[in-house]
Amino acid sequence: MTGAVEALGRFLGRSAESTGYGLVLLGKTMLTIPHLLNRRRMRDCLNLMFTYSVGSFTVTAVVALFTGMILALNGGDSLASLGQENLIGRIVAISMIREMGPFMTALILTASLGSGIAAEIGTMKVSEEIDALEIMSISPIKFLVLPRLVALTLVTPVMTIIAAFIGILGASIVAANNFGVTWIAFSNDALENLKLGDVHIGLIKSVVFGVTIATVGATQGLLTRGGATGVGEAARRAVVISFLLVIILGYYLSWLYLS
Amino acid sequence: MIRLDNVTKTLSGRKILSELSLSVEEGETLVLLGRSGTGKSVTLRHIVGLMQPDHGKVEVLGKDVSSQNPSILTEVRKKVGYLFQDGALLNWLTVKENVALPLIETLGVSANEIEERVQRVLREVELDSHGDKFPGEISGGMRKRAGLARALVCDPQVVLHDEPTSGLDPISSSIINQLVNQLKSTGITQVLVTHDMNSAFEVADRIAMLHEGKIQALGTVDEIRNSKNPAVRQFLEGEVTGPLTHGTLDGGSDAAEDRNEVS
Numbered sequence: 327m328t329g330a331v332e333a334l335g336r337f338l339g340r341s342a343e344s345t346g347y348g349l350v351l352l353g354k355t356m357l358t359i360p361h362l363l364n365r366r367r368m369r370d371c372l373n374l375m376f377t378y379s380v381g382s383f384t385v386t387a388v389v390a391l392f393t394g395m396i397l398a399l400n401g402g403d404s405l406a407s408l409g410q411e412n413l414i415g416r417i418v419a420i421s422m423i424r425e426m427g428p429f430m431t432a433l434i435l436t437a438s439l440g441s442g443i444a445a446e447i448g449t450m451k452v453s454e455e456i457d458a459l460e461i462m463s464i465s466p467i468k469f470l471v472l473p474r475l476v477a478l479t480l481v482t483p484v485m486t487i488i489a490a491f492i493g494i495l496g497a498s499i500v501a502a503n504n505f506g507v508t509w510i511a512f513s514n515d516a517l518e519n520l521k522l523g524d525v526h527i528g529l530i531k532s533v534v535f536g537v538t539i540a541t542v543g544a545t546q547g548l549l550t551r552g553g554a555t556g557v558g559e560a561a562r563r564a565v566v567i568s569f570l571l572v573i574i575l576g577y578y579l580s581w582l583y584l585s
Numbered sequence: 586m587i588r589l590d591n592v593t594k595t596l597s598g599r600k601i602l603s604e605l606s607l608s609v610e611e612g613e614t615l616v617l618l619g620r621s622g623t624g625k626s627v628t629l630r631h632i633v634g635l636m637q638p639d640h641g642k643v644e645v646l647g648k649d650v651s652s653q654n655p656s657i658l659t660e661v662r663k664k665v666g667y668l669f670q671d672g673a674l675l676n677w678l679t680v681k682e683n684v685a686l687p688l689i690e691t692l693g694v695s696a697n698e699i700e701e702r703v704q705r706v707l708r709e710v711e712l713d714s715h716g717d718k719f720p721g722e723i724s725g726g727m728r729k730r731a732g733l734a735r736a737l738v739c740d741p742q743v744v745l746h747d748e749p750t751s752g753l754d755p756i757s758s759s760i761i762n763q764l765v766n767q768l769k770s771t772g773i774t775q776v777l778v779t780h781d782m783n784s785a786f787e788v789a790d791r792i793a794m795l796h797e798g799k800i801q802a803l804g805t806v807d808e809i810r811n812s813k814n815p816a817v818r819q820f821l822e823g824e825v826t827g828p829l830t831h832g833t834l835d836g837g838s839d840a841a842e843d844r845n846e847v848s
Binding site: 450454457458464 | 663665669687690691
């Protein structure tokens, strides 16, 4: 019993520490945004954007394609039983743009990039590279966190748009092949029922998710202790925390939008 | 030049430094000896302000670094070079870019001057033909020399070395010792943490032996070599039993453990 209470206490203590640290880190990083005018920081940021986009494009595209196809298959099946299969377009478009696109992209980027940021910065922490930067009077926030945060925040909406587009494309293929809904009918239904607000909320979510994933990854990286095991643990925690935050923040953003 | 007054530091409930007082004069090379976990690396980290003492004061170049005042730390760190155990080079930058990093990021000197200074220090550490390689493409000894080049590129007044010869073959160790002696001849103040007795005797002006966060012995190379202090004798002769192990085979914790406690 005492052991369980101790473990709970440790867990709560660590959670409070990492939450506080993460919020302070995010605030401090925001204050360093003017440093992006520095040519080297801008170059680092652009390089990371390229790396992040290329590195996550294939998996995002494949997952989006099949998610759209699954949505169309299941939605179409139910709608066909009511003779309403011509409504597949609006259902898939709205869910991909407003919910599934940002959510699915965020989960993929959490697993591929958020964990990578935590592992990269965590490795630098345990191999004393972060200390070396501090001794050289180079701020790890400006040098490491800022480019990663900005790059991921900009890449996430771009990848979300691509994912939504590919998902809708996949759904249109299934709609045409399985339910006889033509591409024209599918796209007309989608475009007529999609509101600008759906696009806005999808983009807002993706930006919030990008900031969250990068901040959590950097926080866990900078809090890494204990060598290789610590690095693995930091990456694992980054994924778990980001997953939870993405789903919780996603719900509240949808709730705000709908209310 | 460097002064620690009654510095106490506790990490994870264990007292690492216990009212440690120590001073290093200008141009002097002081070697800190001792078993793993006795607070040698922690002492270095206090000198450069990476750690704050629980009690006591640390002065470097006349400035109180234990105050953790950011402007004081920046001012002092510009004059202090630090060689980490494994070099602590950034692995996505070449050796040359690593060495140039403090010049580019903090001093803002011209591109020509950066090139000239980087080439000069790389020549000094005999790495001028390896400047375009990445840290993963060179040996451990070369990485340490690259780390030393980075520590020297801003022309520091003080250089701190954390285990400069650990894990190196005897020839690479001799190269590092030679470099330390060259720095000594230029009047740079140095503090070295090492377990390597040969290295300590080769480079030190004075040697301080730490045990349980306190200085057990302090003296010139000859004084330490001929010391009758049982703790010093045990360490020099590598005896398993004695005052350092409390008559047992009890081992010290790894220094890396202490480093990882740094928040």
